[in-house]
Amino acid sequence: MAETPPAGTDRRTPWRRELLLERAEQAPDALALFAVVSARLRRMLPFDAAIWRATDPVTGLMTAPIRVENLAEGGCTAYWGTEASPEAVIPFRELATAASPAAALGEATAGSPELSPLYEAYLRPRGLGDELRAVLRVGGRPWGAVSLFRERGRPAFTAADTAFLAGLSGPLAARLRSYARPAGEPVPLPPDGGGAGLLLFTPEGRVVSANDAAWRHLARLPRVAASGAAVGRGGGVEEVPVWIRTLAAAGEGRLRVRDLDDRWLLCHASRLDGEQGFTAVVLEPAPVSEVARLVVETYGLSARELEITRLISAGATTGSMAEHLGISRHTVRDHVKAVFAKVGVTSRGELVARLFTEHLEPAALAHTVRVTTEP
The missing domain is CATH 3.30.450.40 (GAF domain)
Structure with a gap:
C-alpha cells in the first residue's frame, strides 16, 4: 500500500x-x-x-x-x-x-x-x-x-x-x-520479432527474393484470395495472395490487412530503379495509432458513416452531430442505424466497446508493460 x-x-x-x-x-x-x-x-x-x-x-x-x-x-x-x-x-x-x-x-x-x-x-x-x-x-x-x-x-x-x-x-x-x-519513418519491430517483411517481384509478377519476416507474415495471412502463383522455400510452397501480386503489379501504393492473429499489417509497394523493373513489397505491423483510425474501415462504412463513427467515439450527441455535419437529426439517426447494422451492434456504447475489444486491444497487447512497484 x-x-x-x-x-x-x-x-x-x-x-x-x-x-x-x-x-x-x-x-x-x-x-x-x-x-x-x-x-x-x-x-x-x-x-x-x-x-x-x-x-x-x-x-x-x-x-x-x-x-x-x-x-x-x-x-x-x-x-x-x-x-x-x-x-x-x-x-x-x-x-x-x-x-x-x-x-x-x-x-x-x-x-x-x-x-x-x-x-x-x-x-x-x-x-x-x-x-x-x-x-x-x-x-x-x-x-x-x-x-x-x-x-x-x-x-x-x-x-x-x-x-x-x-x-x-x-x-x-x-x-x-x-x-x-x-x-514514412520505419515502424519499430514488435517484440515477437515479426518485423518488416520484404518481397521482390519481377515485372511478370514472379517472386525472386524474400526475407524470413516476409514468410512469417505470409504464413499468418488468411488463405482466401490466394492465387496459383506459388514460390518454393526450403522444399515447401508459400502462396502469395492475389492482392499482394496486384499491389506489386501496380508498382506503388499501400493497403492494409488483418492477419490470422488479428494484427493489422501495412503492405506497400515501390518500383525500384534499374533495367530489371523489380518491385519491392514491404509487409510490416501497423502502428497501433494508425489502427485506431482505421479499424472502422473494416466494416465497409461510407465516408459519412466513418465521420459518424468518429463523432460517436468522441461522445457527440445526435444534436451536436447534426449541427457539426449540417444535416438533420433524422438523417443522423439513419446514419447511426446504418453503422450499427454494418458493425453488428445495437447501441453506441456497444459500438465503442467493440472497436476496443476486437481491434485495439489485440494490437496493443504486444506494447503493454505490466509491472509491480515498491511502495
Whole structure:
C-alpha cells in the first residue's frame, strides 16, 4: 500500500513538480515517460495502482504503449464496457473537452463511487475504492490518458489531487506529442520479432527474393484470395495472395490487412530503379495509432458513416452531430442505424466497446508493460 502523507503535509512543492517535468523531458520514448512520471508522481500524490496509456489524437481511442502498475491481467473488457455506458461517470470522452482534463470518481459521485458502473464492474472486484483519471491533452487533442487507483478503505482523492494532476496534463501531452513518428519513418519491430517483411517481384509478377519476416507474415495471412502463383522455400510452397501480386503489379501504393492473429499489417509497394523493373513489397505491423483510425474501415462504412463513427467515439450527441455535419437529426439517426447494422451492434456504447475489444486491444497487447512497484 502506498504511503499517505500526514494531514497538513503537502509534497506537491513547485520544485518537485519542476523536477518531474524535467525528467519527463529527458525520457526517450512514451513508455519511459510513463515510468519516470509515475514513480515521481507517486511520491507527491500517493496511489496504489495505475494505468498509463497513449491515445490516438484524432479519435481519442487508446493506442500504445501502455504501462500497467500493480494490476493483474484481465478486466480490460469490463473497464471499457463501463466507459461506453450511458451511465458512465466522468468518461474520458468528456474529459477530453471539459474545462478540467482530470476528475476523481469519489468526488464526482459525492463520496458514493458505487453509483458508477465502473465501481461494481472493475474497482470493487480488485479491492479498489477510488480512481483519479486525466486526459493528457494539448492543442485541443488527446495524446494520452492516466488512471490512478487507491485501495478500498484508503482516503479518496481530493480536489487538490485532481487539480495537481490536471496541471500536468498539458506538459505531459506535449511530450507525448513530441514522440509522434513522422510519416514514412520505419515502424519499430514488435517484440515477437515479426518485423518488416520484404518481397521482390519481377515485372511478370514472379517472386525472386524474400526475407524470413516476409514468410512469417505470409504464413499468418488468411488463405482466401490466394492465387496459383506459388514460390518454393526450403522444399515447401508459400502462396502469395492475389492482392499482394496486384499491389506489386501496380508498382506503388499501400493497403492494409488483418492477419490470422488479428494484427493489422501495412503492405506497400515501390518500383525500384534499374533495367530489371523489380518491385519491392514491404509487409510490416501497423502502428497501433494508425489502427485506431482505421479499424472502422473494416466494416465497409461510407465516408459519412466513418465521420459518424468518429463523432460517436468522441461522445457527440445526435444534436451536436447534426449541427457539426449540417444535416438533420433524422438523417443522423439513419446514419447511426446504418453503422450499427454494418458493425453488428445495437447501441453506441456497444459500438465503442467493440472497436476496443476486437481491434485495439489485440494490437496493443504486444506494447503493454505490466509491472509491480515498491511502495
